[in-house]
Amino acid sequence: MLFYLIKRIISKIPILFGMTIIVFLILHLAPGDPVDMIVGPNVTPEVYQNIRTQLGLDKPLIVQYFKFLANIFQGNLGESILQGRPVLEIIKERIPVTFTLGITILIISFGLAIPAGIIAAINRNTWKDYLCMSGALLGMSMPTFWFGLLLLYFFAYKLRLFPISGYGTWKHLVLPALAMGLTDAAITARMVRSSMLEIIRQDYIRTARSKGLARQVIIYQHALKNALIPIITLLGMKIGWVLGGSVFLEVIFSRPGIGRLMINAIFARDYPVVQGAMLVLTTSIILGNMLADLLYAVIDPRIRFD
Amino acid sequence: MFKKKLTIILLVSFLLSFVSPLTLAAENEKTLVLAYDKGPETMDHIKTGWYSDALVWIFDRLVSRDYNFQYKPGLAKRWDVSADGLIWTFYLRENVKFHNGEPLTARDVKWTFDTILDPKTASPFAGDMDVIKEVVIRDQHTVDIELKYTFPNLLFNLSATAAGIAWHGSYQEYGSDYGSKYVIGTGPYMLKEWRKGDRIILDKNPDYTWGPEWMVNQGPALIDQVILRTIPEENVLIMELETGGVHISKTVPTTFVERLEQNAEVNVIKGEATKLGYLAYACDQEPFTDIRVRQAINHAIDRKPITLFVLRDLAKPAYGYLPPALKDEYLETSAEIGYKYNPERARELLAAAGLENGFETTLSADNSSRSRRLAEVIQAQLLEVGIKTKIQLYDSSGYVAMLKEGKQELFIRQYSWPNADILDWFLLSSQMPYPNHSRWVDLKTDQLINAAATAPNWEERAEGYKKAQQYLIEQAVWCPIYVPENVIAVRKEVKDFKYHPWMFFPSEFDLGK
Numbered sequence: 127m128l129f130y131l132i133k134r135i136i137s138k139i140p141i142l143f144g145m146t147i148i149v150f151l152i153l154h155l156a157p158g159d160p161v162d163m164i165v166g167p168n169v170t171p172e173v174y175q176n177i178r179t180q181l182g183l184d185k186p187l188i189v190q191y192f193k194f195l196a197n198i199f200q201g202n203l204g205e206s207i208l209q210g211r212p213v214l215e216i217i218k219e220r221i222p223v224t225f226t227l228g229i230t231i232l233i234i235s236f237g238l239a240i241p242a243g244i245i246a247a248i249n250r251n252t253w254k255d256y257l258c259m260s261g262a263l264l265g266m267s268m269p270t271f272w273f274g275l276l277l278l279y280f281f282a283y284k285l286r287l288f289p290i291s292g293y294g295t296w297k298h299l300v301l302p303a304l305a306m307g308l309t310d311a312a313i314t315a316r317m318v319r320s321s322m323l324e325i326i327r328q329d330y331i332r333t334a335r336s337k338g339l340a341r342q343v344i345i346y347q348h349a350l351k352n353a354l355i356p357i358i359t360l361l362g363m364k365i366g367w368v369l370g371g372s373v374f375l376e377v378i379f380s381r382p383g384i385g386r387l388m389i390n391a392i393f394a395r396d397y398p399v400v401q402g403a404m405l406v407l408t409t410s411i412i413l414g415n416m417l418a419d420l421l422y423a424v425i426d427p428r429i430r431f432d
Numbered sequence: 433m434f435k436k437k438l439t440i441i442l443l444v445s446f447l448l449s450f451v452s453p454l455t456l457a458a459e460n461e462k463t464l465v466l467a468y469d470k471g472p473e474t475m476d477h478i479k480t481g482w483y484s485d486a487l488v489w490i491f492d493r494l495v496s497r498d499y500n501f502q503y504k505p506g507l508a509k510r511w512d513v514s515a516d517g518l519i520w521t522f523y524l525r526e527n528v529k530f531h532n533g534e535p536l537t538a539r540d541v542k543w544t545f546d547t548i549l550d551p552k553t554a555s556p557f558a559g560d561m562d563v564i565k566e567v568v569i570r571d572q573h574t575v576d577i578e579l580k581y582t583f584p585n586l587l588f589n590l591s592a593t594a595a596g597i598a599w600h601g602s603y604q605e606y607g608s609d610y611g612s613k614y615v616i617g618t619g620p621y622m623l624k625e626w627r628k629g630d631r632i633i634l635d636k637n638p639d640y641t642w643g644p645e646w647m648v649n650q651g652p653a654l655i656d657q658v659i660l661r662t663i664p665e666e667n668v669l670i671m672e673l674e675t676g677g678v679h680i681s682k683t684v685p686t687t688f689v690e691r692l693e694q695n696a697e698v699n700v701i702k703g704e705a706t707k708l709g710y711l712a713y714a715c716d717q718e719p720f721t722d723i724r725v726r727q728a729i730n731h732a733i734d735r736k737p738i739t740l741f742v743l744r745d746l747a748k749p750a751y752g753y754l755p756p757a758l759k760d761e762y763l764e765t766s767a768e769i770g771y772k773y774n775p776e777r778a779r780e781l782l783a784a785a786g787l788e789n790g791f792e793t794t795l796s797a798d799n800s801s802r803s804r805r806l807a808e809v810i811q812a813q814l815l816e817v818g819i820k821t822k823i824q825l826y827d828s829s830g831y832v833a834m835l836k837e838g839k840q841e842l843f844i845r846q847y848s849w850p851n852a853d854i855l856d857w858f859l860l861s862s863q864m865p866y867p868n869h870s871r872w873v874d875l876k877t878d879q880l881i882n883a884a885a886t887a888p889n890w891e892e893r894a895e896g897y898k899k900a901q902q903y904l905i906e907q908a909v910w911c912p913i914y915v916p917e918n919v920i921a922v923r924k925e926v927k928d929f930k931y932h933p934w935m936f937f938p939s940e941f942d943l944g945k
Binding site: 157163164165170180181208210211220279283290291293380382 | 474556558612630663671674677828833837
């Protein structure tokens with residue numbers, strides 16, 4: 127298993143490498159200059175040039191890229207152009223804000239979607255199915271930012287049950303987690319349902335039924351495990367995205383997470399921060415996918431680490 | 433069993449909700465919360481060009497600007513200027529202490545300005561201070577600032593946020609943590625904590641007794657803590673303001689002004705801003721090289737409907753190049769001699785320039801909703817006189833890049849600056865290609881502006897800038913459109929809020945229950 131893991135990790139290195147090139151190129155080809163964002167409009171050309179030199183922005187792109195790459199190998203993501211602090215330190219500050227919300231979202235989303243999907247599947251074409259799937263359709267149709275504002279308006283602004291913005295306590299977590307968790311659960315619930323429906327039509331389920339096994343045993347021990355395999359793929363992907371931070375949620379709920387950091391850095395052309403944040407995001411997506419692979423083997427003994 | 437568990441969980445959550453940090457604050461402590469749509473990137477005021485208000489309150493400057501925008505003593509109790517105008521002697525207040533307990537001396541003043549001027553620092557403020565030849569310590573509380581040439585605007589530069597006097601040991605003692613975890617000034621508030629992207633928490637400086645004389649409260653602030661929050665979403669910011677989560681918002685989107693004015697718990701304060709919105713064009717490109725075309729554009733723009741509908745009556749039509757809030761330098765006759773709306777005259781001028789059928793061009797703007805709406809109205813008004821435009825929108829970085837490359841034709845800008853030297857920045861030929869975005873290279877303009885900037889005293893400087901403005905109006909270098917108002921929303925709990933054209937000072941306010 128260790129060998130398998132190492133092999134998987136090594137196979138992802140070209141992806142990370144490719145990502146750094148793409149991000150670097152896109153950022154530098156886009157018009158704009160980070161020095162403008164540091165200095166504001168009122169600066170003499172000499173000062174402007176001096177700042178560019180100090181930041182190494184006057185060097186050819188290829189030199190800048192290899193310097194960035196060399197730094198990565200030393201565990202150094204460089205220094206933010208705007209903040210003048212190590213990018214790693216900046217990202218470390220934002221990670222807890224993003225991760226606590228991300229994990230809460232996953233718990234809500236999967237915690238709701240799996241039971242709802244199962245209930246809908248095993249009660250197909252009954253009112254329970256219709257209820258679950260209408261809820262899912264509603265959830266899917268609502269954009270997260272709009273739903274977030276709606277939740278804010280009623281539960282924070284009108285009823286004053288939760289703080290409107292900020293972070294730090296569990297109360298700050300509820301509304302953003304619900305905004306994304308509920309809309310996300312909708313999509314997952316539909317997937318669980320269709321996956322479950324596919325499984326319960328299989329021969330081995332019919333066999334189990336004909337053996338006279340209890341309905342609960344068939345659903346939870348025989349069907350669910352297999353139905354969960356595609357859901358785990360989804361979970362693996364979601365882990366990466368959710369941990370990468372949702373810009374909409376972070377803007378609406380004023381949470382200083384990775385998503386907002388990245389957007390601000392893109393607008394300000396703070397190259398090292400965007401590159402660093404992208405590296406973290408890509409790594410978390412890769413790790414999420416690897417986690418999904420490992421979970422497959424736990425759930426499905428037929429899958430082996432070959 | 434399940435119900436019992438659920439009841440316990442709900443009960444515990446309910447109890448926990450009372451122990452949130454928000455409720456842990458001492459009952460009698462007064463905390464003022466301010467909201468901004470953007471937070472600072474660094475709090476080292478020497479190394480940034482974008483200043484958080486926190487820096488205004490953490491630091492003091494040698495010179496202060498009162499509510500009428502007049503220069504008054506700050507950390508310097510007085511100053512003298514030598515007969516040739518080249519040596520300015522500043523006499524520092526005694527018994528002033530930094531937040532770390534160190535006394536303020538002339539050494540700190542010298543260190544601050546020397547650090548700004550050191551090319552290794554790469555301070556964005558270095559250009560403004562370039563006029564300084566040397567800072568000489570005369571004694572512990574007296575410092576001479578020697579200039580390369582006469583420069584009455586020194587007082588403005590010394591009163592700017594960037595000129596806050598910092599403790600001389602700041603960089604040595606705190607290294608790269610300076611500006612992030614530590615910021616040491618002498619101001620009425622001290623940095624307690626900076627949660628990046630979320631809030632800056634300032635505690636009052638209990639030893640503060642050296643507030644400028646024009647302030648009502650020169651002693652320690654009445655409010656114990658000031659929190660500067662970053663709330664990027666404007667709907668959320670307004671909700672926080674309405675529910676009391678935020679006391680003051682320095683910027684209020686125009687779409688919310690009416691709603692807030694109807695709210696009994698919020699005062700909407702409007703005041704003159706030192707801003708100007710204008711339409712500009714690349715003066716070195718055809719057809720804008722022709723003064724008649726430039727004048728025609730000025731006559732084609734009807735400013736009234738723009739201020740009324742696009743800016744929701746929160747702006748006044750502008751005809752000059754400086755905002756009236758700059759009382760000393762503003763040319764009072766701007767509206768009189770400026771170009772009025774006269775589409776007929778515009779068509780005549782275009783015909784005289786050989787463009788009786790008008791012409792086609794691009795109209796660039798940044799992608800903010802205000803600029804977008806403005807661009808649409810300007811597009812329609814220009815079409816009336818035969819100028820067909822295609823609107824191009826840019827994000828802020830891309831916009832500046834486009835202007836630097838000189839790809840602009842017609843474009844919309846708004847500046848915000850409390851000094852007439854904004855004309856130097858935008859219109860001197862030495863500022864080509866940027867920030868001289870209207871690409872105006874003209875010897876007479878250079879002479880007029882340089883004469884004003886290096887005048888021997890403030891009065892002559894102001895006169896000089898007036899002459900420059902008159903000439904710029906004649907030449908129709910830009911098409912000034914509006915001077916927006918500053919709109920500040922203040923909750924009723926905030927007592928004694930005072931409007932200042934550029935800044936406000938929480939050490940002057942109190943907070944009622």
